[in-house]
Amino acid sequence: MKRKYLNKISKLAIVLTIASFTSCKEExxxxxxxxxxxxxxxxxxxxxxxxxxxxxxxxxxxxxxxxxxQPVEGTIPRGFQPYPYDNNFDGYELAGQNLKNPLPFTDEVLDEGEELYGMFCVHCHGETGQGDGSLVQREKFPPLPVKFAEGLDISAGKMFHTITYGKGLMGPHASQLTQEERWKLIHYIRIGFMYEEPEEIEDLEEITEEVVAAEVVEEVVEENEH
Ligand code: HEC
Structure with a gap:
C-alpha cells in the first residue's frame, strides 16, 4: 500500500520535472x-x-x-515666480530700468540679507564688499572688478539680474536663492556697503511682493501672446 503511494509520488515528480523544463517558453x-x-x-x-x-x-x-x-504650455509650478528678462545685455538694461526692490526696508530684512551674504557671497565679495573675500586672498579667484561702495553706479534691478543669471566670472544664483532672498541681499548690500539712505527705499514699502509677482506674470503672458 505504502509503496504504491510512493510510486505515484515519484511519477508525479518526473512529470513535473519534465513540465518545468519544457513549459518555460512563451511568445x-x-x-x-x-x-x-x-x-x-x-x-x-x-x-x-x-x-x-x-x-x-x-x-x-x-x-x-x-x-x-504634459502640463499645458505656460504652466508655472506652484511657488515659482517667472523672471521675464533675458540673459543678455538688453535684459540686463531692461531689468535695471524696470525692477524695484519690492521688500520693505526693515531690520529683519537686513539681518537676513547679512546672513545670506555670509553664506553665498562673502568668499568672493569680502566682509566689507571690497572684492577681497577668502577665495581672492588665497589666490583661488582673481580680484573682483566690482567694489560695493558709496556711489557705485549699479541700479538694484541690474544687481538682481546679475545675481539671477551671473555675470563675467560670477555664477548664477537663481537656483540657490529665491527672488525674495535676492532682494534681501540687495537691501543689505545697498544699505550696508553702499551707504544708501534707507529713506530712499521707504516709499517702496507699500509695493507688496504680490503686486510685483502679478506684474511679472502679466508681462510673461503678454510676451507669450506676441
Ligand atoms: C565666485 C565668486 C563670486 C560669488 C560667490 C559671488 N560673486 Fe558677485 N561678482 C563676482 C564677480 C567676478 C563680479 C564681477 C562681474 C563682472 O562685472 O564681470 C561680481 C559682481 C557682482 C555684482 C555687480 C553686478 C553688476 O551688475 O555689475 C553684484 C551686485 C554681485 N556680484 C552680488 C553678489 C551676491 C549678492 C552674491 C551672493 C549671492 C555674489 N555676488 C556672489 C564674483 C562672485
Whole structure:
C-alpha cells in the first residue's frame, strides 16, 4: 500500500520535472509571469504605456501614451515666480530700468540679507564688499572688478539680474536663492556697503511682493501672446 503511494509520488515528480523544463517558453522567449498583476498593476499608473499592457501590444491608438499628461504650455509650478528678462545685455538694461526692490526696508530684512551674504557671497565679495573675500586672498579667484561702495553706479534691478543669471566670472544664483532672498541681499548690500539712505527705499514699502509677482506674470503672458 505504502509503496504504491510512493510510486505515484515519484511519477508525479518526473512529470513535473519534465513540465518545468519544457513549459518555460512563451511568445518572444520570455518566461511566463507568475501573477502578472504583481508586476503590472491593473489600476491606472502614472507612467505606464497602456498600449503595451501586460507585456502584450494592444491598442495601437494609445501606444506610448502615459496616464500622466504634459502640463499645458505656460504652466508655472506652484511657488515659482517667472523672471521675464533675458540673459543678455538688453535684459540686463531692461531689468535695471524696470525692477524695484519690492521688500520693505526693515531690520529683519537686513539681518537676513547679512546672513545670506555670509553664506553665498562673502568668499568672493569680502566682509566689507571690497572684492577681497577668502577665495581672492588665497589666490583661488582673481580680484573682483566690482567694489560695493558709496556711489557705485549699479541700479538694484541690474544687481538682481546679475545675481539671477551671473555675470563675467560670477555664477548664477537663481537656483540657490529665491527672488525674495535676492532682494534681501540687495537691501543689505545697498544699505550696508553702499551707504544708501534707507529713506530712499521707504516709499517702496507699500509695493507688496504680490503686486510685483502679478506684474511679472502679466508681462510673461503678454510676451507669450506676441
Ligand atoms: C565666485 C565668486 C563670486 C560669488 C560667490 C559671488 N560673486 Fe558677485 N561678482 C563676482 C564677480 C567676478 C563680479 C564681477 C562681474 C563682472 O562685472 O564681470 C561680481 C559682481 C557682482 C555684482 C555687480 C553686478 C553688476 O551688475 O555689475 C553684484 C551686485 C554681485 N556680484 C552680488 C553678489 C551676491 C549678492 C552674491 C551672493 C549671492 C555674489 N555676488 C556672489 C564674483 C562672485
Amino acid at each position: 518572444g522567449g520570455m518566461a511566463p509571469e507568475y501573477m502578472p498583476d504583481m508586476y503590472r498593476s491593473p489600476s491606472m499608473e502614472t507612467y505606464v504605456d497602456y498600449g503595451e499592457l501586460r507585456g502584450k501590444q494592444g491598442n495601437d491608438s494609445i501606444r506610448n501614451s502615459m496616464t500622466a499628461r
